[in-house]
Amino acid sequence: MIVAKYFPVPTPISLGVVVLILAITVVISLMATQKRAAAEDPK
Amino acid sequence: MSTSIWFWIAFHIGIFVAIAVDLAQFKYRGRELSIRAAAQRTAIWIVLSLLFNLLVWKLRGPDKALEFLTGYVIEYSLSVDNIFVFVIIFAYFKVPPMAQHRALVWGILGALIMRGIMILVGVTLVSRFHFILYIFGIFLVMTAIRMLFGKAGEPDFRNSLVMRFCRNWIPITAEFYGEDFKARVGNRWMLTPLGVALIVIDVMDLVFAVDSIPAVFAITQDPFIVYTSNICAIVGLRSLYFLVARMMDRFIYLRVSSGSK
Numbered sequence: 001m002i003v004a005k006y007f008p009v010p011t012p013i014s015l016g017v018v019v020l021i022l023a024i025t026v027v028i029s030l031m032a033t034q035k036r037a038a039a040e041d042p043k
Numbered sequence: 044m045s046t047s048i049w050f051w052i053a054f055h056i057g058i059f060v061a062i063a064v065d066l067a068q069f070k071y072r073g074r075e076l077s078i079r080a081a082a083q084r085t086a087i088w089i090v091l092s093l094l095f096n097l098l099v100w101k102l103r104g105p106d107k108a109l110e111f112l113t114g115y116v117i118e119y120s121l122s123v124d125n126i127f128v129f130v131i132i133f134a135y136f137k138v139p140p141m142a143q144h145r146a147l148v149w150g151i152l153g154a155l156i157m158r159g160i161m162i163l164v165g166v167t168l169v170s171r172f173h174f175i176l177y178i179f180g181i182f183l184v185m186t187a188i189r190m191l192f193g194k195a196g197e198p199d200f201r202n203s204l205v206m207r208f209c210r211n212w213i214p215i216t217a218e219f220y221g222e223d224f225k226a227r228v229g230n231r232w233m234l235t236p237l238g239v240a241l242i243v244i245d246v247m248d249l250v251f252a253v254d255s256i257p258a259v260f261a262i263t264q265d266p267f268i269v270y271t272s273n274i275c276a277i278v279g280l281r282s283l284y285f286l287v288a289r290m291m292d293r294f295i296y297l298r299v300s301s302g303s304k
Contacts, residue, residue: 004176004261011106014262015113022120022297029294 046267050102054095054271058155058278061091065281066148075140081285088279095275099268110263114272117262121255122280123297126287128247136240138219145222146237147281150244154280157245158252158273165256166266176264179257186254205246209239248277 065084069076076084092115100108129150133143168175209215214233220226224238234242259269287294 004180011109011113011262015109015116018113018116018120022116025296026294029296032295033293 051267054274057095058274061088062148062152062278069144076144076282076285078286078289081282081289084282085279085286088275088282092275092279095271099271103267107263107265107268110265110268111272113262114259114268115276117258118255118273118276119279121251121258122276122283123287125248125251125280126284127291128251129244129284130288130291132240132243132247136236136243138237138240142219142222142237144281146241146244147284149224149241150248151277151280153241153245154248154252154277155274157249158256158277159270161249161252161256162266162270162273165260166264166269169260169264176260179260183254183257183261203243205243206239209234209242213239215239 072080096108096111096115099111129147132138133146138146165175214231215238216226216228216233216235218235219237220235222237223235224241225232226235227233256269256273259272263269287297
């Protein structure tokens with residue numbers, strides 16, 4: 001936003017970055033909760 | 044390219060009809076939303092927004108459609124932050140599940156009006172004073188730094204400005220009166236704790252809009268795209284609340300990625 005005049009970021013890249021961050025977060029969250037559940041229930 | 048007044052009218056009629064149908068269905072159902080029902084409704088709101096995106100594509104072209112989609116995804120992901128705060132507010136006021144629905148409906152209607160005003164003010168400021176965009180940008184960077192290095196933790200509503208105002212100036216009942224926001228006790232009207240929760244929800248939405256609206260301005264300054272993407276994201280917030288609130292413990296990092304810690 002501040003440097004958009006000199007380094008314009010195309011909208012598809014902005015969308016891609018937001019979607020990528022959300023996807024990574026969801027995957028890491030699920031992995032962490034599964035790991036935690038496995039540690040609490042070692043059976 | 045300006046948007047026809049009829050398109051604005053049609054958009055708002057569509058939004059209010061969709062909210063009314065959602066509400067009528069809930070009233071008919073008469074019980075709390077299950078995770079499955081909340082997931083179905085969330086999916087319906089997303090599909091409706093994507094259909095609207097198709098309409099934008101048809102009427103305004105692919106570039107505007109992409110701007111709408113990006114704005115929608117940004118607003119939707121930022122609204123997860125609102126949900127976490129709703130959970131804290133409802134827990135603080137001990138709001139029963141059925142009353143939560145009513146507070147969310149009116150909270151979202153209040154948010155529609157307030158965001159509409161904020162976007163109108165934002166668009167007017169940006170069109171007259173372009174440097175405002177740089178101020179928005181600096182504000183967002185500062186918010187990010189504060190989130191990165193600030194203390195994590197739940198907001199304390201007990202001593203917030205809005206709570207102190209309500210306590211000092213508005214008579215509040217000690218207990219809930221069903222799903223009513225106000226109740227007549229003796230000879231005077233008083234606000235119920237649900238009414239106070241509604242005020243806190245709307246004030247918090249206003250606080251969140253201060254950084255989420257500038258985030259969309261980074262994508263586009265077209266008032267139609269900024270407004271419609273915002274509205275489409277927040278109308279689906281109620282069903283998303285009932286979905287995310289119950290799955291919070293599974294998506295532990297979602298709050299971090301939405302920028303709220």
